[in-house]
Amino acid sequence: MKNIVIFGAPGAGKGTQSDKMIEKYGFGHISTGDVLRNEIKNGTELGKTAKGYIDNGQLIPDELMIDILASVYDSFGKEHKGVIFDGFPRTIPQAEALKKMLAERGHSVAAMVELFVPEDELMKRLLLRGQQSGRSDDNEETIKKRLNVYSNQTSPLIDWYKGEKIHHHVEGLGTVEEIFARIESVIDSL
Ligand code: ATP
Numbered sequence: 001m002k003n004i005v006i007f008g009a010p011g012a013g014k015g016t017q018s019d020k021m022i023e024k025y026g027f028g029h030i031s032t033g034d035v036l037r038n039e040i041k042n043g044t045e046l047g048k049t050a051k052g053y054i055d056n057g058q059l060i061p062d063e064l065m066i067d068i069l070a071s072v073y074d075s076f077g078k079e080h081k082g083v084i085f086d087g088f089p090r091t092i093p094q095a096e097a098l099k100k101m102l103a104e105r106g107h108s109v110a111a112m113v114e115l116f117v118p119e120d121e122l123m124k125r126l127l128l129r130g131q132q133s134g135r136s137d138d139n140e141e142t143i144k145k146r147l148n149v150y151s152n153q154t155s156p157l158i159d160w161y162k163g164e165k166i167h168h169h170v171e172g173l174g175t176v177e178e179i180f181a182r183i184e185s186v187i188d189s190l
Contacts, residue, residue: 001082001110002025002081002111003083003085003107004083004112004187005084005112006018006085007112007158008115008117008172009119009150009154010122010126010143010147011117011123011126011129011143013172013176014031014087016176017115017180018031018084020176021180021187025081025082027083027084028083030072030086030088035072046068050064054137056142057143057144057145058145059090059091059153062091062093065094066097073101073102073105082110090153090157092160111190112157112164112167113168113186114161115172115179116170116172127140127143130143168186
């Protein structure tokens with residue numbers, strides 16, 4: 001069982017590369033952004049709370065995210081090949097909660113794959129995606145806030161995972177296939 005954290009700034013390509021990993025390795029996939037957008041669509045209490053934060057480029061409070069973590073993970077059942085965590089953890093308390101939740105089940109994170117993309121490229125990609133997908137948080141003002149949140153609150157996780165000795169740096173520039181080949185060599189080495 002190989003649980004993988006796919007990590008990177010907004011627009012780094014986490015979702016695209018997750019799809020490739022699911023296809024090749026049969027992993028389950030937890031995208032907390034998708035979970036939240038679904039809650040918003042269904043008009044739940046969590047969705048109503050989340051919308052304000054998302055549209056403002058801010059993180060949803062840790063306790064709300066940590067609350068839903070175990071039930072989303074357990075929905076994959078006891079026997080699975082591993083789950084990709086996409087968009088989670090985004091803060092050190094979330095990483096600690098993930099480690100604890102997995103340890104309680106005798107599981108762990110096998111690798112944290114950091115997709116590295118320079119900031120000017122991220123901005124370009126997200127603006128283009130905003131025009132195509134119509135996602136309410138892909139406009140210039142919100143993107144800037146999200147990139148700031150990433151560098152202040154989320155990027156400290158790189159050192160945290162280095163401390164866990166499971167951090168892998170992957171260059172996120174190139175074609176989808178080139179980047180995936182780099183990720184494959186990490187996963188195949190586990
Ligand atoms: P990608 O480019 O891979 O789509 P992203 O950062 O642009 O990544 P999502 O991961 O879909 O987009 O997240 C969208 C928003 O949902 C975030 O800006 C944040 O408000 C909220 N969110 C998602 N995951 C978390 C989390 N783990 N903790 C707090 N807020 C979260």
